[in-house]
Amino acid sequence: MEEDTQMAACPARGERTILHVDMNCFYAAVECLYHPELAGQPVAVGGHVEDRHGIILAKNQRAKDAGVKTGEALWQARQKCPGLVIIPPDYRLYLRFSRMARELYYGYTDLVEPFGPDEAWLDITGSCHLFADDPVCVAQEISERIKTELGVTVSVGVSWNKIFAKFGSDYEKPDAITCVTRDNYRTLVWDAPVRDLLYVGRATERKLHSVAIFTIGELANASPRLLENLLGKMGLVLQAFANGRDTTPVRPMDPDRVDVEYDIKSIGNGLTAPRDLTSLQDAEVLVYLLAESVAQRLRAHRMRARVVGLGVREGDLTGYTRQMRLPYATNITSEIARHAASLLRENEDFSQGNVIRALHVRASDLVSADEPLQLDLFDDMSSRLQAERLDTAVDTLRHRFGNQVVRRAVEVGDQMSVNDIERDNIVHPVGFFHEGAANALGHVRGRS
């Protein structure tokens, strides 16, 4: 009966039709495919303990049933599930599967927006009729093809907007199709806990609970003023989402550059250090390594940044981020590194026994490197031009002979300097939220 409700009139003819396809237990499913001898056993993909990445990255259904959770330490997972088989990750294999899945989606529509390596939105509004009358049939065909061609299962959500399509794919797992329609969303979506709505995280959930909003329906029908007081503009955005008022378009991506967004908002790199960083000098080595990669990637994209940010994760796993606006837009390594290091110096007090576990350097508010720069009459620009020329020369050398061919003196002799951050960088597709919020807010404002 429930299945009938979920499949009824989904969505109405002529209405926007969005699918959200989520590959179930993605990393673990790919590993299980390549290790048929592990059939029936609890399997998890876990990071390398020696690199201090020893957490569960993904788990199969058996491991999930035993209580294993993504993000917990390997030893915790083994305690819960003594027979757990932990396999090291093979990102190249996962990216290959991710790409193959997206190529399959492009057979149904050119409007495919990846949301991480294992999820994607498909806007089949204009192409659905080419394959079937009912979008659910298209969802079924995609699901079947992924199963036979890639050997993994997917959950598909079908709806008239991206938020409810995503809700649908999370609603039933694994290997299921859920249709959220204008007829059934009040029962299907509104009865669910508020946390199940995309972009309601732990902190937002706590705030909503504090005003007795526990379900998505309660959020949808709450007073807008209350939500705005509680969460600011985001309160109104989330309420619009809860009511299915999400008109965010599915952002088409270039199939040849599927892993990279057209419009780059920021460039950043982070690394968990192989050991705790206990002094400023220690941490500055990592800041320079990260800034080197960030600046190199900025130059490769012909961009300059006006803002430099630093993210710090402490030994106790708490963290903070700080950022500063620069007087000039820059892509000079030494400048980005210097500013990131100054953020660290100003905010981290090692004398209190603090240790740093991971650092992240980010360059944002990007402008094209071809844009003219406003010069300052009283500043010496010649040294900056020299630094730019030096970076260009170093880039050329690295392009020809590899990133390790020229290194900074500060890095020499440090264990971390063996990391080639620029080479190992993987650009994950970003979400849509920067636009989603704007669109939803536009909708809210338009109404009021």
Add this chain to the structure above:
Amino acid sequence: MVRGIRERRKHYVEVIARCDEAGQVTPLAIIWEDGRRFDIDRVLDVRPAASRRVGGQGMRYRVLVQGREKVLFFEGPAWFVEEIVPE
């Protein structure tokens, strides 16, 4: 497990194939590790597929060899078959 079959193994094999001007690859013969040559009489079907039996994913060729249907996978640069290990 099917009676008479102890297990199936992923067995990489040497394949003689023809690549036409459109880039389409047609396997012509499988060379077994002991040197035996098994000519492929006909290719019945070609499509991307996963091999759940032995683990892998690639272009799957359903072929006729000595009148019997077999599957041959092209995975990356190598070919493999699902070898049957008798009991």
